[in-house]
Amino acid sequence: MRQSTLFHNTLRESPSDAEVVSHQLMLRAGFIRQLAAGIYTYMPLGRRVLRKAEQIVREEMDRAGAQELLMPAMQPAELWKESGRYSQYGPELIRLRDRHDREFALGPTHEEVITSLVTNEINSYRRLPVTLYQIQTKFRDERRPRFGLLRGREFLMKDAYSFDTDWKGLDRSYWNMFHAYQRIFTRLGINFRAVEADAGTIGGEGGTHEFMALADIGEDTIAACTCCDYAANLEKAESGTTDIPDGQMISDDDTEVEKFYTPEIKTIEQLVQSLQISPMDIIKTVVFIADDKVVAVAVRGDHEINEIKVKNYLGAQDIVIADSEALAKISGVTVGFIGPMDLPFPVLVDHTVAHMTSGIAGANELNHHVRNLYPIRDLELTHVGDFRNVTEGEKCPRCEEGILKFNRGIEIGHVFKLGTKYSEQLGATFLDPSGKEQTMIMGCYGIGVSRILSAVIEQNHDDNGVIWPTTLAPFQVHLIPISIKDDKQTELAQKLYHLLLENGIEVLMDDRDERPGVKFKDSDLIGIPIRIIVGKGAEQEHVEITLRKHNVKESLHVDDAIARINELVKSIH
Numbered sequence: 001m002r003q004s005t006l007f008h009n010t011l012r013e014s015p016s017d018a019e020v021v022s023h024q025l026m027l028r029a030g031f032i033r034q035l036a037a038g039i040y041t042y043m044p045l046g047r048r049v050l051r052k053a054e055q056i057v058r059e060e061m062d063r064a065g066a067q068e069l070l071m072p073a074m075q076p077a078e079l080w081k082e083s084g085r086y087s088q089y090g091p092e093l094i095r096l097r098d099r100h101d102r103e104f105a106l107g108p109t110h111e112e113v114i115t116s117l118v119t120n121e122i123n124s125y126r127r128l129p130v131t132l133y134q135i136q137t138k139f140r141d142e143r144r145p146r147f148g149l150l151r152g153r154e155f156l157m158k159d160a161y162s163f164d165t166d167w168k169g170l171d172r173s174y175w176n177m178f179h180a181y182q183r184i185f186t187r188l189g190i191n192f193r194a195v196e197a198d199a200g201t202i203g204g205e206g207g208t209h210e211f212m213a214l215a216d217i218g219e220d221t222i223a224a225c226t227c228c229d230y231a232a233n234l235e236k237a238e239s240g241t242t243d244i245p246d247g248q249m250i251s252d253d254d255t256e257v258e259k260f261y262t263p264e265i266k267t268i269e270q271l272v273q274s275l276q277i278s279p280m281d282i283i284k285t286v287v288f289i290a291d292d293k294v295v296a297v298a299v300r301g302d303h304e305i306n307e308i309k310v311k312n313y314l315g316a317q318d319i320v321i322a323d324s325e326a327l328a329k330i331s332g333v334t335v336g337f338i339g340p341m342d343l344p345f346p347v348l349v350d351h352t353v354a355h356m357t358s359g360i361a362g363a364n365e366l367n368h369h370v371r372n373l374y375p376i377r378d379l380e381l382t383h384v385g386d387f388r389n390v391t392e393g394e395k396c397p398r399c400e401e402g403i404l405k406f407n408r409g410i411e412i413g414h415v416f417k418l419g420t421k422y423s424e425q426l427g428a429t430f431l432d433p434s435g436k437e438q439t440m441i442m443g444c445y446g447i448g449v450s451r452i453l454s455a456v457i458e459q460n461h462d463d464n465g466v467i468w469p470t471t472l473a474p475f476q477v478h479l480i481p482i483s484i485k486d487d488k489q490t491e492l493a494q495k496l497y498h499l500l501l502e503n504g505i506e507v508l509m510d511d512r513d514e515r516p517g518v519k520f521k522d523s524d525l526i527g528i529p530i531r532i533i534v535g536k537g538a539e540q541e542h543v544e545i546t547l548r549k550h551n552v553k554e555s556l557h558v559d560d561a562i563a564r565i566n567e568l569v570k571s572i573h
C-alpha cells in the first residue's frame with residue numbers, strides 16, 4: 001500500500017475526552033474516528049487490525065468445532081418478552097418500532113434468537129451437541145460510554161452458544177470453548193488470566209469464567225494466588241483466612257454488652273480516632289434494599305461489603321444501599337448509629353464478624369454505640385456467610401502456601417454455563433433415545449473483539465505510539481524512503497516494495513513528500529513492527545531494518561532483506 005494514497009491522518013494531540021492511552025493512540029494514530037459517543041468508524045488501518053483479530057477468533061472457533069452463522073441485529077420484542085428479559089433491562093436495551101409499528105430491540109446479545117432458531121431446527125438427540133457462533137455488532141446503550149472501544153455502545157462481539165443433551169455434555173462444550181479462548185488470547189499476544197467470575201445478569205446454573213487482560217485501567221479487580229492457579233474476579237473471590245487475626249480485643253466472654261455515649265461519632269474513622277481502636281474491632285452494619293426487602297449486612301470495620309455476594313445469597317434481582325430517605329422510613333434504624341443487634345429485619349453476618357469476641361457497633365440509638373459485643377452470645381447468627389471483599393495478602397482459599405495478590409483487568413472474554421434458563425423459557429427441547437422430551441442444556445461464550453484492540457494497545461505501547469504484535473499489525477513492514485526527491489532512494493525503495501509484495505509481505509510504503517521527522521513520528525504512532533529505511537545507503541543498495549519494539553538497527557544489502565524480513569515476521573510477536 002502506498003501511504004500517499006492511504007485514507008489516513010495522524011493527530012499531533014489527542015482530543016481532551018480521551019482519558020486512556022489506548023483511546024488516545026487509536027485517535028492520534030488514525031485507527032478510529034468517533035461518530036457519536038461510544039460509536040466509532042474503523043478507518044482503513046483500524047479495519048485491517050480488527051479483521052485480523054476477527055480472523056484469529058474465527059480460526060480457533062472453527063478449530064474447536066463451532067459453526068459460524070450470522071444473526072440479525074433487529075430482534076422482535078416478542079422473543080424478549082417470552083424470555084422475560086424485555087422488562088428486565090432498562091434504557092440499555094435499545095428499542096425501536098418498524099414501519100408497521102411493531103416493537104424491536106437492537107441486539108445486545110442473542111440468547112433468545114439462537115435458542116428459538118435451534119428449537120425450530122433440532123428435535124432429536126442425534127443432532128446434538130452443536131455449538132454455533134457469530135461475529136457481529138452488538139448494541140448496548142451504556143449510560144457513560146468511555147475509553148474508546150473499551151466501553152462503546154456499538155461494538156463487535158463474538159458470541160457462541162452451545163446446546164447439549166445433558167450436563168456432562170455442557171461441561172465438555174464449556175471446557176472446549178475455554179481452551180479455545182486460551183489459544184485465541186495467546187495467539188493475540190495478550191497477557192491474560194482466566195478468573196472465576198460472577199454470572200451477573202445472565203444468570204445460569206453452572207460456573208462461569210472471565211478472561212481478563214491485565215491492565216491498570218481495567219475496570220475489574222482480580223485476586224490471584226501467588227502459588228497455585230486460583231484466580232477470581234473480586235466480585236467472587238474467597239479468602240482462605242478464617243482464623244481470628246491478632247490485634248483483636250480478646251475479652252473473657254462474661255463482659256456484658258455495654259452502651260456508651262458517642263455524640264456525633266458516626267463513621268469508622270471517627271470511632272477509630274475517638275476510641276483509639278483499630279477498624280478490626282468495629283462491626284460495620286449497612287442496610288440494603290434487596291428487591292423490596294430490607295436487610296442489614298455486618299462486616300468487620302476493615303472490610304468492604306461485597307454487594308454481589310449479598311445479592312447472590314439472597315437470590316435478589318437487584319440490590320441497593322438504603323439511602324438516607326429510605327432509612328428514615330425504616331423503623332428501628334438510627335442513621336449513623338446502625339448496629340447488628342435487635343434489628344426488626346434480617347442481618348447477614350460475615351463469618352469474620354461471627355468469630356469476633358468483642359466488638360464495637362452502633363447501638364441503634366442516637367449518639368450511642370455498644371462495646372464488648374460478642375456475636376456468638378449477642379446476635380442470632382441465622383445468616384452467617386461470606387459477604388465481604390477479600391483483601392490483598394490474605395491466604396489463598398485453594399492452597400496452603402499462597403496468598404492473594406490483586407491486579408486490574410479488562411474483561412475480554414466471558415464463558416457461562418447457562419443450563420436450561422433460556423431453553424426452558426423458549427421451549428428448546430429434543431427427544432431423547434427413549435423418545436422422551438428433554439430440555440437442551442446451554443452454554444454461552446463471548447469475546448469482545450473490538451475491545452481486544454484497546455487491551456492490546458494498553459499492553460503494547462510506549463510514549464511514541466502503538467507497538468503491534470505481528471499477528472495484529474495493520475501491515476507487517478513499514479518501508480520508509482527518507483527522501484522521495486533522491487532518485488537512488490526512490491528507485492531502491494520501489495524495487496524493495498515490489499520484492500516484498502511478490503513475497504506476500506504486507507508492506508506500507510511511506511512515499512509521501514514529507515520530512516523524515518514527520519515520517520518517523522507517524523511510523524512510531526502507527527506501530528508497524530518491522531521498519532525498513534531507505535536512506536544514504538541506497539548508493540550501495542543497502543537498507544536499514546529496525547524493529548518498533550526494540551531500537552536495534554541492522555544494515556544489509558537489499559538482496560538479503562527479504563530473507564531477513566521473513567525470519568523477523570515469524571520470530572517477533
Ligand SMILES: O=C(C[C@@H]1CCCCN1)Cn1cnc2cc(Cl)c(F)cc2c1=O
Binds near residue numbers: 160447
Ligand atoms: O450478554 C450477556 C451474556 C452472554 C455474554 C457472552 C455472549 C452471549 N451473552 C450478558 N448481558 C450483558 N449485557 C446485556 C445488556 C443488555 Cl441491554 C441486555 F438486554 C442483555 C445483556 C446481557 O445478557
Ligand SMILES: [Mg+2]
Binds near residue numbers: 197210411
Ligand atoms: Mg463481567
